[in-house]
Amino acid sequence: MLRLEWSDEQFEALVNHPDHKVRRLLAQAVHVTPEQRARLVEDPERSVLWALAEGPTSLLASRWTVTAALPVWAYERLLERHPRLELVMVDSPWVPQELRARLWPGESRTAPADEPPTDRRELEAQASDDNDWVRSTAAAEPDLRADLVARLAVDPSPGVRLAVSMRPEFSEEQRAAIDYHVGRDDRIQPAVWATRTRDPEIQSRCVRSAHIGLRRSVACNPHLTVDHIAALENDDDFAVRLLLCERHSGVSHETVLNTYLDATTATRGRLLDHPSFQWVGLAQLAESPDPWARALVVRDPEAAPQLIERLSHDPRPEVRNSTAGDPRLSPSRVLDLFDDPETAGAAAANPHLPLPVMRGVLTDAATLANGAVDGEPAVLLGRWSGRRRPSAGGDGL
Template structure:
């Protein structure tokens, strides 16, 4: 569930309770300049911290103050990742060596420190450096980084900020860096040629992200991922508006893979003979039992099927006459149904 809308939060900027003033900072873009200044200088340190988090990307002084405050690990990582750094603070954090993965992608990190972290022993640090926006493809390739198939990587902020820039996204889609390609795959402004390119990408996550987030993913990509992907998310691709249906019966009705045969049931041109056969197939019987194109006589037979899933599916079939007894599969009027 989402939180209160921004206009409600913005109205709390002058509330007498610090907790509410702190909440108002989450609607920073809706606040007047005067309200922002009051929150940045609030008497309550937690309110000042919440406000400082909103401006630290352009304010060295507040970044330094935030780093010096005790706080949660995730918040400190956020400040170091995007807060504007003084030279002194950057050198100190790098020298301490404890939060290098957080600071390695910071846009204001001095170039010489970027170069130092590019050779850091920690692969997480090298990976962060390799995905910096100012690097060329050759500079990225010179860094010893890896992206494993199972690595969960958030979309790069600097890519998402240009999510409607077709030329820029095309370059990201052609990058040798998997993280850039994954980030481009979720952007709505991805041009058609880049969509086609990423649909054939060697990285499974790139293809899956494209299928999940692009407004018009290639139909063949959706089918391929559904039939061959092992990630649990592929099972949800059939609900995408662009998932194909026409022609699946001819293509997959005799597939050795039960997932393929189940897809055949989606075809609006499915022949009655194939539907009947799929209703007798142990792997597809339940799915076929839900199909309103199935003859009522066959639906009633499935009501008595020992396979409980098939019987339950038939009982929910909208073509089944109202009042049909699920206990004995008879027409309306059975004593057991009264």
């Protein structure tokens, strides 16, 4: 779904796919045009409509542009079908400004048409519910009575106490008096008021707060000043820095790079597409003790061929693999990497791989029925395993 261009024919081939997961991915594909994406507004699957309302989620899709993901009429149709989708659209950077100004003047969101405001009796019931999640939701409600807030502040559930501790009216001392905990790897529900406020004073209070949850929440705020971003770049909490990088184009190259190197998430590679990330100069990481830092050197267009060649002999497979497809490698080294199972896949994409070798891969793949002999895998990138070559077929490698 990350192809750079979608023809109408390619899009039409998937828009009615029987698997709703495919259609959901299509709804958030990066380079689909707004008009193409709008073809999905009548989709029968709720998750597809949710994906449309949220918009593209990849960093490649650039949170930094003002291009709408859908035409205004398509957003309006989504709200006609499911008014609750407003809760998703309000946080989407893709909603056109004209529609945003109409729906949320002054950024004060109105309740969806089919969801009346929670009344006092319902709030009281939620605050006493047996379900921890329901009590956590009530704990974040601004209209909750003070005595119920005080009771939930000592709730037996850590999640409920955490929700109370992030209420906007509390001072730092009051927050510290609550027994809450936020660990480095804990995923928390952000404080909505901190993610949306345009008030610089309130933003500053959150940026300086000792409460990690508030700093994580305000890092998601799209209206931060340059000074606020600079302060959060030096935050001790990794998640604060990660959220900041994911949502702000003004974060420095150094912060994006260091956050990438500190990350252990499967989506860390998206940070390399941040608009502040600089490829030139990465060659200086060649001597880093961190193999993931050394693996970035190949992205430097000014890195010398001799340096790429040297890193292709690195003791760590991830570093060797990063260089295997690079055209700055010598043809002989490409062949060596192709013969190594740990780097064969990347080396197969190298333009210096000899044409006869490429043909051998394709010939063996065509010869092998379904990639197996007697039901067992027997070939990978042109290599037959042991004596499992069939009696007739290609020459192999």
